Amino acid sequence: MTDSDNLLLREALAEALPRLDPIEPAPERKIALRERLLRQAHTEAAASATLSQSVTIHAEEGQWHVLAPGVQIKLLHADDLVKSFLLKIAPGGEVPAHEHPAADEECLVLEGEAYVGDLRLSAGAYHLARKGTLHAGNLRSVTGTTVLIHTGAANPPRVASSRPRA
Numbered sequence: 090m091t092d093s094d095n096l097l098l099r100e101a102l103a104e105a106l107p108r109l110d111p112i113e114p115a116p117e118r119k120i121a122l123r124e125r126l127l128r129q130a131h132t133e134a135a136a137s138a139t140l141s142q143s144v145t146i147h148a149e150e151g152q153w154h155v156l157a158p159g160v161q162i163k164l165l166h167a168d169d170l171v172k173s174f175l176l177k178i179a180p181g182g183e184v185p186a187h188e189h190p191a192a193d194e195e196c197l198v199l200e201g202e203a204y205v206g207d208l209r210l211s212a213g214a215y216h217l218a219r220k221g222t223l224h225a226g227n228l229r230s231v232t233g234t235t236v237l238i239h240t241g242a243a244n245p246p247r248v249a250s251s252r253p254r255a
Contacts, residue, residue, distance in 0.1 A: 153177065160184055167242055176228075176236045178203065183229035192241025194218040201234030 114122065146165055153161040159182020165173045176184070178201075196203075196216040203210045205228055210216055220241075228236075 157184060158182065170242055171239065172242050173237065173239045175199075176234075176238060178228070178230040178234050178236070180231060180233045181229075182233075183227040186223065186227050188221070188223045189218055189240065190221060191243045193220050194238060194240040196228075197237040199235045199237055201230060201232050203228060203230050203234040203236055 113119075144166065151163045151165070153163045156162040156176070159179040161177045163175045163177070165175060167173075178184070194217070196205075196210075196218070198210045198212050198214045198216075200212050202212070203214075205216060208216070
């Protein structure tokens with residue numbers, strides 16, 4: 090069937106259908122049609138919900154904010170339980186030593202290399218700072234780095250004070 094045939098058929102149906110008397114389907118057919126429509130509506134709703142629950146942020150999207158000299162942060166996700174963000178540390182930049190009193194903090198080095206104290210982390214390295222612990226030293230980079238951080242939402246980093254290191 091060509092596009093023009095489809096168009097002619099649609100026009101004919103649009104003209105003829107309003108003139109037809111409604112037909113009541115048989116009870117079993119009515120039930121089957123209703124179930125099919127409900128399944129289709131449920132499937133479409135589930136697909137729509139899945140899409141609306143997905144978030145994609147491309148590399149050039151989002152907004153970077155200055156966290157400290159030579160350190161920028163881009164928030165990727167935050168809710169009542171967790172937050173994820175990127176840290177971009179310029180060569181020579183550093184985040185002061187800090188503790189995380191409320192939650193673990195996961196760090197994944199995406200590019201470049203970073204140091205936590207004397208511990209060198211190259212691209213692909215994973216570092217976990219447990220809840221209540223103090224980082225061994227500043228998070229810094231000599232060459233520049235981008236790090237993905239995932240932690241608890243109520244886990245504001247506190248700059249280390251006179252508390253003894255664990």
